[in-house]
Amino acid sequence: MKKILGVVAIIAIAIFYTGVFYVTEIEEAIVVRMGQPVRKPIMKAGLNFKIPFIEKVDKFDKRLLEYDAEPKEIITKDKKNIVIDNYARFKISNPLLFLQTVHDEAGAQVRLDDIIYSELRQNIGRYTLTEILSSKREDIMRTVTKNSDEKAREFGIVIVDVRIKRADLPQQNELNVYKRMQTERAQQAKKYRAEGKEQALQIESKADQEKTTILAEAYRKAEEIKGEGDAKALQIYADAYNKDPDFYKFTRSLDAYKKIFSQKNKNRIIISTDSDLFNLFGGVK
Template sequence: MGRTLTVIIALGALLLIIFSQVTFVVAETNQAIVLQLGEYRYTARDPGLYFKLPFIQEAVYFDRRLLSSDAEPQEYLTLDKKRVIVDHVTRWRIIDPIKFFVSVQNETGARARLDDVVFSELRRTLATYNFDVIIASERENIMELVTIASSERALDFGIEVIDVRFKRADLPEEVEESVFNRMRAERAREANRYRAEGEEQGAEIMASADRERIVIVAEAEEQAAQIRGEGDAEAIAIYADALNQDPEFFAFRRRLEAYVKVLKQGDMIVLSPESEFFRYLVDPSPQRDVGTAPPVLSPALEGDE
């Protein structure tokens, strides 16, 4: 009985060894290539159980997930001959396992080759842009250009570059302060130029407005003078018409107005009682001849009487 159990266990172990030699499992996160005596046989891309010849075939596994390469910061030269230090990270994945295995062997070799490619494309691309553009406005465009160019070259390694992202882009410490001082000075000059242009335009607008105001005021004064002249002429005509209709009454009214003005001033006036000025106070009856009526004054001259 004990001997039979030993045989069964031995056979089971042998079967397990044989099974492990003729099969292999590809997980969802992996892909594999099968080599026979070092020569490529086929690729197992989908997850599942696969068979192989024992002892002469082997499975080499590769990650099918998104991988990253965080390279050391490097110094580059821009179009305006400024040095810039760029720290970047590259995200990539294996799309051709056999090409990947033949060209770079493993992920360590892939990262080394991929860093060389990205460094080269960064150097070439950054050399076509000025430093302030790289820092301010064109970073996304530069990263896209580097990603496209790097991905095309990485296809030779069985790799697809998903994107190249800048973590940091700075000047070397020894030149950073001087460069930023120059940039601030340039921005200050531009701001002063814009302010001067704005003040000049404002002065032109004010001068134009003043000219228009002078013209409008002159036209208004001319119209006012014309209206006053027409009013004075109409008033004179009305007074003349009233005088023609009743000269004695008009003379009487004018004399009363003269009394009011003289008496309101409070001055002492010495006149003869027979003076013509007191005629209506002595005898208010309208007996005066029309020809002796006081002269008719225009409304403009009444205040001077």
């Protein structure tokens, strides 16, 4: 009898544990029987019950979920191929509708892939490659997010944001683009070097002109100062001569002797002793 009671107790405990489930703060739950929901979605956290072995529980994450797509190739308005790597953030807004249409997150990922790629292809095809990579990117993503969200709501999904992680050229086109960029940069560099050389020549020419002007002005001033000095020297010599002509003549002769008989003067001079140059030696015996 005790063994029977023990077995019954074990079965009762097993039935109790299989009939009890807990929903956390980050979850929503739906009780299904034979694949069909039997009650309203459980939105609040807490302990709940179901019929053991007959009913099962599907739980869904209430948090913000992420969809990360595989990179895909899209054609732009100017017929350029571009590889778009995008992602999206979404939430399960209606768990019952979500269960009935896509069943689980894997099914949602497949559905979102179709919706978002279709919107990206349609909107990116309206713009050129340059516009997509610069000025129109934000406008494109706002439009894609809005349109994708409207289509996803019929599956119990709210799309919060769609973004492009990376936009690349196909591998076969990258080399041609890089070569064209190199050619354009080389032409631009050549233009800059030519402009720089022209400016350098202009600067050098201007500098030479200013140099010539400065040197000419300096020479003019030097000649003026030299002329003024010579005039003053002549004036001093004239004043000295007028005061004592004999003494002046005497000192000038001494200066001449000093230069003639200097050791630096290696020239030989032969002159008569009765010349004016030797007048001062007239009294020498």
